[in-house]
Amino acid sequence: MNTWAIRQVAEKIKASTRVVVLTGAGISQESGVPTFRGADGLWKNFRAEDLATPEAFDRDPLLVWQWYDWRRSLIKLLKPNAGHYALVELEKKAEDFTLITQNVDGLHKAAGSRNPIEMHGTLWRVRCLQCKKSFENKEVPIQIPPKCTTCGGLLRPDVVWFGEALDEKILHAIYTCLQRVEVMLIVGTSAIVQPAASFGLVAKRAGAFVTELNRSRTAQSSLFDCSIQGKAGELLPQLVEHIGP
Numbered sequence: 001m002n003t004w005a006i007r008q009v010a011e012k013i014k015a016s017t018r019v020v021v022l023t024g025a026g027i028s029q030e031s032g033v034p035t036f037r038g039a040d041g042l043w044k045n046f047r048a049e050d051l052a053t054p055e056a057f058d059r060d061p062l063l064v065w066q067w068y069d070w071r072r073s074l075i076k077l078l079k080p081n082a083g084h085y086a087l088v089e090l091e092k093k094a095e096d097f098t099l100i101t102q103n104v105d106g107l108h109k110a111a112g113s114r115n116p117i118e119m120h121g122t123l124w125r126v127r128c129l130q131c132k133k134s135f136e137n138k139e140v141p142i143q144i145p146p147k148c149t150t151c152g153g154l155l156r157p158d159v160v161w162f163g164e165a166l167d168e169k170i171l172h173a174i175y176t177c178l179q180r181v182e183v184m185l186i187v188g189t190s191a192i193v194q195p196a197a198s199f200g201l202v203a204k205r206a207g208a209f210v211t212e213l214n215r216s217r218t219a220q221s222s223l224f225d226c227s228i229q230g231k232a233g234e235l236l237p238q239l240v241e242h243i244g245p
C-alpha cells in the first residue's frame with residue numbers, strides 16, 4: 001500500500017518543478033528529539049504557559065532559561081537521521097525547492113539543507129531584549145541568565161513563543177511559495193498549531209498535490225490528496241529512491 005502511494009508521489013515530484021516540504025517534530029523523533037504531543041511529548045510533562053510564552057519569561061527568566069538549556073544540552077548530542085538527509089537529496093533533485101520547518105532543533109541545517117525556513121526560530125540563536133540584536137549562540141551549558149555582549153541586556157531564546165507573531169517577511173515568503181507550489185509534502189506534524197496547520201490547505205486550494213507523511217493519521221489526513229503512514233526516516237528515503245537520479 002505504502003509502496004504504491006510513495007511511487008505515485010515520486011511520479012508527481014518528477015513531473016513538477018516546484019516542491020515545498022513542511023516539517024514538524026516528527027521528523028526529528030528518530031534522532032531522539034522529544035515531540036510535543038506524543039506519548040513522551042514535551043507538553044505532556046511541561047506546561048507551555050510556564051515555559052514558552054513571553055509572560056513566562058517576564059515572570060521567571062531563570063526557569064525558562066533552565067528549560068531551554070536542558071533542551072539545547074539534549075539536542076547538541078543528537079544527529080540528523082535518514083529523513084533529514086533524504087530531504088537534502090530531494091533538494092538537489094527539485095528545480096525549485098523550499099523547506100519550511102516548525103522545528104527549532106537545527107537538525108535540517110546540520111544535515112546539509114541549504115536554506116530551511118525556520119519559522120519558529122532556532123534554539124541556537126539568542127536575542128537581546130534591550131538592543132534587539134540577535135546572535136548565534138551554541139554554548140552548552142549556557143551561562144544563566146545570559147547577557148548581551150554589546151549592551152549587557154538580558155538575552156532570550158530567538159524562538160517564537162505562544163502568543164507571539166511570526167516574522168512578517170518569513171510569512172510573506174511562505175505564502176508566496178504556497179501559491180506557486182506544485183507538490184507539497186507535510187512531514188511529522190500534528191497540524192494543530194497555526195499558522196503552519198493551514199499551509200497544506202492553502203497549497204491545496206492553490207492547486208498543489210499535497211501529501212502527508214506521518215506515523216499516525218491526523219485531523220487533516222482526509223483533506224489531502226495522499227496520506228501515508230509510517231516513519232519519516234523510512235518513508236522519505238524510499239520516496240527519494242523512487243524519484244531516482
Ligand code: OAD
Binds near residue numbers: 052190192
Ligand atoms: P507535535 O508533537 O504536535 O506532532 C508531532 C507529529 O509527528 C505527530 O503527528 C506524530 O504522529 C508525528 N510523528 C512522530 N514520530 C514520527 C516519525 N518518526 N515519523 C513521522 N511522523 C512522526 O509536533 P509539531 O506538529 O511539530 O511550537 O508541533 C507544532 C508546534 O507545536 C511546534 O513547532 C511547537 C509546538 O508547541 C512552538 O513552540 C511555537
